[in-house]
Amino acid sequence: MNNRSSLMEKLAKGIFWLGSLRLKSLTVEEIRKACREAVERGVDIVDVRSYTCTRDYGGAPDEEFALFYPSRVLPVAKNLERDLLKLQVDIAHEFGLITRTYLNAHWYGINFYEKHKDWAQIKADGSPIDNLYGHGYSMCVNTDYKERMVKLVLDVAKRGVDIIFLDGPAYYPGACYCNSCKEKFYEIYGEDIPKEEDWNDPLWRRFIKFRYRSLANFLVSLQRALQSSGFKTLLYSNTSGQTWPVWHFALSMEELWEGESILAAESYQYYTRTIGIPVWLYGWTAKYGNSVKRGKPFCLFLSGAHAPWTYYRIPEVERKLATFQGLANGANILEYYEDVMKDLVKLVKRWNKYFEGIKSIANVALLWSRSSADFMYDEPRKMITEVTFEAQAVQVEQVKPPANVKSESLKRYVEEVRGFYEMLIRLHVPFDLISDLNLTSEDLKKYDVLILPSSLCMSENQVKAIENFVENGGGLIASYEVSLRNEYGDPLDNFALSKVLGVEYLGKIYGPLPWDYMKLVKKHSILEGVPMYSRASEDMLPSPEYCLTTKPYSEDYVLAYQMTHMASRYAQLGDVTELPTIVALSYGKGKVVYFTGNFGGQYWGYGFLDYVKIIGNSLKWVSSVEFPARLRGSESVEMTVYRGDSWYLIFLANYNFVVRRPFCSVNEASNLSIKVKTDFTPSRVRALVQERDLGFKLSEGFLTIALPKIGEYEIILIGE
Numbered sequence: 001m002n003n004r005s006s007l008m009e010k011l012a013k014g015i016f017w018l019g020s021l022r023l024k025s026l027t028v029e030e031i032r033k034a035c036r037e038a039v040e041r042g043v044d045i046v047d048v049r050s051y052t053c054t055r056d057y058g059g060a061p062d063e064e065f066a067l068f069y070p071s072r073v074l075p076v077a078k079n080l081e082r083d084l085l086k087l088q089v090d091i092a093h094e095f096g097l098i099t100r101t102y103l104n105a106h107w108y109g110i111n112f113y114e115k116h117k118d119w120a121q122i123k124a125d126g127s128p129i130d131n132l133y134g135h136g137y138s139m140c141v142n143t144d145y146k147e148r149m150v151k152l153v154l155d156v157a158k159r160g161v162d163i164i165f166l167d168g169p170a171y172y173p174g175a176c177y178c179n180s181c182k183e184k185f186y187e188i189y190g191e192d193i194p195k196e197e198d199w200n201d202p203l204w205r206r207f208i209k210f211r212y213r214s215l216a217n218f219l220v221s222l223q224r225a226l227q228s229s230g231f232k233t234l235l236y237s238n239t240s241g242q243t244w245p246v247w248h249f250a251l252s253m254e255e256l257w258e259g260e261s262i263l264a265a266e267s268y269q270y271y272t273r274t275i276g277i278p279v280w281l282y283g284w285t286a287k288y289g290n291s292v293k294r295g296k297p298f299c300l301f302l303s304g305a306h307a308p309w310t311y312y313r314i315p316e317v318e319r320k321l322a323t324f325q326g327l328a329n330g331a332n333i334l335e336y337y338e339d340v341m342k343d344l345v346k347l348v349k350r351w352n353k354y355f356e357g358i359k360s361i362a363n364v365a366l367l368w369s370r371s372s373a374d375f376m377y378d379e380p381r382k383m384i385t386e387v388t389f390e391a392q393a394v395q396v397e398q399v400k401p402p403a404n405v406k407s408e409s410l411k412r413y414v415e416e417v418r419g420f421y422e423m424l425i426r427l428h429v430p431f432d433l434i435s436d437l438n439l440t441s442e443d444l445k446k447y448d449v450l451i452l453p454s455s456l457c458m459s460e461n462q463v464k465a466i467e468n469f470v471e472n473g474g475g476l477i478a479s480y481e482v483s484l485r486n487e488y489g490d491p492l493d494n495f496a497l498s499k500v501l502g503v504e505y506l507g508k509i510y511g512p513l514p515w516d517y518m519k520l521v522k523k524h525s526i527l528e529g530v531p532m533y534s535r536a537s538e539d540m541l542p543s544p545e546y547c548l549t550t551k552p553y554s555e556d557y558v559l560a561y562q563m564t565h566m567a568s569r570y571a572q573l574g575d576v577t578e579l580p581t582i583v584a585l586s587y588g589k590g591k592v593v594y595f596t597g598n599f600g601g602q603y604w605g606y607g608f609l610d611y612v613k614i615i616g617n618s619l620k621w622v623s624s625v626e627f628p629a630r631l632r633g634s635e636s637v638e639m640t641v642y643r644g645d646s647w648y649l650i651f652l653a654n655y656n657f658v659v660r661r662p663f664c665s666v667n668e669a670s671n672l673s674i675k676v677k678t679d680f681t682p683s684r685v686r687a688l689v690q691e692r693d694l695g696f697k698l699s700e701g702f703l704t705i706a707l708p709k710i711g712e713y714e715i716i717l718i719g720e
Helices: 003-013 028-041 084-094 110-115 145-157 179-189 202-228 253-259 281-292 316-328 338-350 370-375 402-426 460-471 599-606 609-622
Strands: 016-020 045-048 051-055 061-066 098-104 163-167 234-237 263-267 298-302 309-313 333-335 364-367 432-434 449-453 475-479 503-510 517-520 540-542 547-552 558-563 576-587 590-595 629-632 637-643 647-654 669-677 684-687 696-699 702-710 713-719
Touching: 003 234, 016 338, 028 045, 028 084, 028 338, 045 084, 061 110, 084 098, 098 145, 145 163, 145 202, 179 202, 202 234, 202 253, 202 370, 234 263, 253 263, 253 281, 263 281, 281 298, 281 316, 281 432, 298 316, 316 333, 316 338, 316 647, 316 713, 364 402, 370 402, 402 449, 402 599, 402 609, 449 460, 460 475, 460 590, 475 609, 503 576, 517 576, 547 576, 576 609, 590 609, 599 609, 629 637, 637 669, 647 669, 647 702, 684 702, 702 713
Parallel strands: 016 045, 016 333, 045 098, 098 163, 163 234, 263 298, 298 333, 364 432, 364 449, 449 475, 475 590
Antiparallel strands: 051 061, 503 547, 517 540, 517 558, 558 576, 576 590, 629 669, 637 647, 647 713, 669 702, 684 713, 696 702
16 A cells, blocks of 8 residues: 555545744744644644745735745745745654645736736636635636646645645636636537526526536646655545535535545535534534545535634634534544634543544435535525515515526525434434445445435436335335426426336426425324324314425325415415325335425424324334434434444534534533443443443343533543
């Protein structure tokens, strides 16, 4: 195994902390002092400086100066008497530290642009992208800028740097229509790049794919240059694992996987208002990266600033929970913040061997489909909604531009997945968040239940893998527009999974339904215990806001039907329609529950507890085996469970904070009981954060652990 592969494998197995050297100067004495302090703090990977830069009036990097020589790309910094990059690397290596350096690959100032206009990202009207971060230009990866970056990466790697982090590259909204992109696009598709956003145009959707592919090819070119030159240096860039529209920037871990030595995702929640942003979204990003990485290391980027107020900090407890969620959900590389993570870093170092090579024991998989998020586009419909008292008699139907329709469509998809995600947390069901890449027969073997929340886009191979999964005994829970488009976003006449779902698509969406109901028509374990809060009828529940018109292949499959739309919230209840809302059936050896509406999104918007109950019942009904771990206690506690060679690690994150985000304290949760399936009799069960042994009982292959209390978080070690 070469050094490059060895380092990748090492990083992929354990937990590594990334920190700064805190250099006041680049003297030998100062570098040695900084490296010594980094080791004492528990840092494993240190940032070393490879260049300095000047900035223009808007703060954009304008000219970069190499801290090494010779350089084929950058002018060398003034008065540079020795290769300072190599000096930092050599000293860090003496202390056993892994080195990483930062290279800008996306943001440039006015003078850089004036020198390299032919490299710039261009809008459809011929003007450059010039408003990055409010001001700044970005270069296109299809131009000769690529050759510039290849040379720069090789020059830096020659100094022995272990890891190069490219900040970028990315595309930006409205780009790119430079000559190089136009020529390459025409070569592939035989047509010009569409100038306007039109999600109904197949060529526009190919343009979205083209941008992803362009970034991937750029990174692959850099990787090949490193490998062909014999350098061990790893190279990676930053992507998004969150739910903001990655198509705008073409930043996708799946699409860029081939060109990345390390998978990395930003979880920067304070780049927007935090109202409606769940605190567990840090864990979402880490879970997602853990599924996408497929043997590669995964690095989680977290924000310390209350952006866009860059100089204003996020409260300490939020940063603690953010880092803990990364640790608990599969990140290998985490950023080191001494002021908040000192104790956790010390804990991980002490119990280090138990964090290496662990694997999730979750038997439930929830799909976040990036291609569905990219291509989800529901045309606007006449709104059925309540108007203000002053305007009761007047309703105005507005025509919305494509960008607004796209934004609203994406919002509905995001809320659909988030709704299922949060219900699983509240139900204390351990689960993995998987990607489009994981919809293979091999990956699905790890699970007993697959959840597809309005997973719109699927290839034929993915459809076949899901069919085989259910036929062979897997449980499926699906909702809304699942499998109505192919992987390119092209619409289909019927669900690709129609036979599995037990219904045929009739081609229309029924809604919006702002105050409407569905009728429960069949006694079934899925509906056990519901409705809990209905005062008008014992067989009626609020319906999803949108429902597809479908026809069941058998009336026996239907558990609930949509009721006719009510003229107002105070109108008499309508009649029962022939449109099913909940369908349950057996398919092969497996079982399926399909919700024809946006069930998860309706929960996300209104928090109906009956919906949580129905999902809990559905999980039990479709699963052929008992869940490997369960938690009883406060629903504010999220649990993830991993298996090592002869041990288990249970991670518990407590989200019981006061009022709203940001928050500065978490309320203690108490009297938790954890049940874990185990194939050995443990000699010890220990709460690592509280530093105490816990009582436990073993019965019929399940270990029951009593945890009297938990603060912000806890890690429980079950050892053989």
